[in-house]
Amino acid sequence: MATLTENEDWFLIQFLQPLNYHIDKGVFMPANLPPQYFEAESRYRSAKTISQKINALEEMLTIMPKHKGTDRLHGELRRKLAKFRNELKQKKKKAAKRASSYSIDREGAGxxxxxxxxxxxxxxxxxxxxxxxxxxxxxxxxxxxxxxxxxxxxxxxxxxxxxxxxxxxxxxxxxxxxxxxxxxxxxxxxxxxxxxxxxxxxxxxxxxxxxxxxxxxxxxxxxxxxxxxxxxxxxxxxxxxxxxxxxxxxxxxxxxxxxxxxxxxxxxxxxxxxxxxxxLNILRVYTKAPGKNPDLNTPFILEKGSTVQDLAGYIHKDFLQKLKYARVWSPRGLKGLMVQRDYALQEGDIVELHT
Structure with a gap:
């Protein structure tokens, strides 16, 4: 389908739209556009940003009555809307790419x-x-x-x-x-x-x-x-x-x-x-296998308030599903205390998980 030329577009705005007419394939068609449409169109003409243009076009399409006299105008507005939406999408992609180039991947304990x-x-x-x-x-x-x-x-x-x-x-x-x-x-x-x-x-x-x-x-x-x-x-x-x-x-x-x-x-x-x-509101805990010494050089880092259950899930989902109880040794004097899944861990605890 042909699109409006610059002269047609100017003529439509200056003379036909105030009379509620629209050009369709060289024929003057009554558009019967309400005053709210022309208010929205005015906002579109004065829009400074892509988002403002999109909002105005969406409003114009919502207000516009649907009949033969508005078919071509409806198509033009839909194409403009698609164009601006694509421009906005590309603009956001470029902005995200710039932002991601400055993002820092988190490493370590915090x-x-x-x-x-x-x-x-x-x-x-x-x-x-x-x-x-x-x-x-x-x-x-x-x-x-x-x-x-x-x-x-x-x-x-x-x-x-x-x-x-x-x-x-x-x-x-x-x-x-x-x-x-x-x-x-x-x-x-x-x-x-x-x-x-x-x-x-x-x-x-x-x-x-x-x-x-x-x-x-x-x-x-x-x-x-x-x-x-x-x-x-x-x-x-x-x-x-x-x-x-x-x-x-x-x-x-x-x-x-x-x-x-x-x-x-x-x-x-x-x-x-x-x-x-x-x-950082974190704590270090260590694990050990039954009958073996713990590795005190490689702690698990958890948030304060974490439980035995949280530790099991952090290690592997199988531990979490099969966990029955745990034993805890700690700097506070605990020596192999049997605890349940909801036991709140403390800094320096050594945990032995039993499944």
Missing amino acids: QVVLVGPPNVGKSQIINIATNASPEVAEYPFTTRRPTPGMLNFENIQIQLVDTPPLSPDFMEPWLLDIIRRGDLIMLVVDLSEDPLTQAEETITLLQNFKIRLTPNESIFREGITYKKAIMVGNKQDLPKSREHFQILKELLGEQLPMVAISAKDGHNLDELKIRLYQG
């Missing part, structure tokens, strides 16, 4: 995302704490892409992710998605340069995007993402940093747990590791 204003030393922390080598410089906005690294803590690894700085002047569009997906947020501030203002501005900036840092568990409620977080004061080796850290604790200590470190000389890095492990 993922900790470092955030903060420019030049607070996030990359320096990654450098000294992990095997990663992000670019480190004295000028701001050195980090342009997320950089993961693995932090060794006793017999497990925790993934740290360095990110570009948070700033009201500029922020990478994909950064918020990485923050939302992280297990724990590490808010880093520079203790030598007004850390209170840095912390408050970063917290407020995230709140503007409906992300709130909390000492409690991460949840999504009423359109707001609450992310469990810890605040890390870096550059403790510089003058006035200890004084600034005390002020920070007095004013914001109830909002977030805090630790002061020096990424330059590694001071208090062990304390940071402990805090991160505690903040």
